[in-house]
Amino acid sequence: GAGVSQSPSNKVTEKGKDVELRCDPISGHTALYWYRQSLGQGLEFLIYFQGNSAPDKSGLPSDRFSAERTGGSVSTLTIQRTQQEDSAVYLCASSPGLAEDTQYFGPGTRLTVL
Amino acid sequence: KNQVEQSPQSLIILEGKNCTLQCNYTVSPFSNLRWYKQDTGRGPVSLTIMTFSENTKSNGRYTATLDADTKQSSLHITASQLSDSASYICVVRKQAGTALIFGKGTTLSVSS
Numbered sequence: 382g383a384g385v386s387q388s389p390s391n392k393v394t395e396k397g398k399d400v401e402l403r404c405d406p407i408s409g410h411t412a413l414y415w416y417r418q419s420l421g422q423g424l425e426f427l428i429y430f431q432g433n434s435a436p437d438k439s440g441l442p443s444d445r446f447s448a449e450r451t452g453g454s455v456s457t458l459t460i461q462r463t464q465q466e467d468s469a470v471y472l473c474a475s476s477p478g479l480a481e482d483t484q485y486f487g488p489g490t491r492l493t494v495l
Numbered sequence: 496k497n498q499v500e501q502s503p504q505s506l507i508i509l510e511g512k513n514c515t516l517q518c519n520y521t522v523s524p525f526s527n528l529r530w531y532k533q534d535t536g537r538g539p540v541s542l543t544i545m546t547f548s549e550n551t552k553s554n555g556r557y558t559a560t561l562d563a564d565t566k567q568s569s570l571h572i573t574a575s576q577l578s579d580s581a582s583y584i585c586v587v588r589k590q591a592g593t594a595l596i597f598g599k600g601t602t603l604s605v606s607s
Contacts, residue, residue: 489536
């Protein structure tokens with residue numbers, strides 16, 4: 382079946398602009414994660430959605446970052462007033478639901494802030 | 496501080512040779528440890544997962560080991576192939592909550 386998809390694959394924006402990144406998880410997966418991967422760095426956890434529970438936002442680096450998950454499926458990560466240090470690959474992953482489940486990653490969105 | 500350290504940072508080997516990648520962690524309390532393979536421009540794909548009680552697990556030519564006492568894990572790749580060229584990431588989950596601690600990865604290049 383279809384895996385996790387993300388769009389756009391690449392996004393170039395100017396400093397100060399807002400961007401929206403989209404993630405379509407695997408159908409039926411109740412858990413959805415957003416990560417950030419900066420050049421030469423490991424993946425950094427941003428936010429976690431599980432079903433109808435309140436999301437775990439503990440990884441969001443600042444209040445310029447927010448995420449929504451509508452209808453328990455598609456998720457959007459929004460970065461307001463982008464800064465150059467926001468340039469990274471943003472990865473989305475989904476899992477069937479249990480905390481121990483394998484996470485299936487999308488291809489990522491490469492964000493470049495000029 | 497919860498950390499996951501991987502070594503070497505990068506590695507180049509000839510096709511057909513074996514190699515071993517290392518992962519040391521200080522994450523506590525420990526739940527499980529995964530090795531992921533990430534091809535260039537793609538998302539990570541899970542290779543193996545091990546819990547506290549497991550000390551070895553194989554997935555084809557990939558064999559992972561875990562020593563929970565010394566907090567060390569290794570990923571051994573046998574008879575390497577060109578398609579093994581990728582970044583290999585060690586990920587440790589804490590016992591409580593959703594926190595995953597990612598290593599920075601080892602970049603493996605297999606040449607012919």
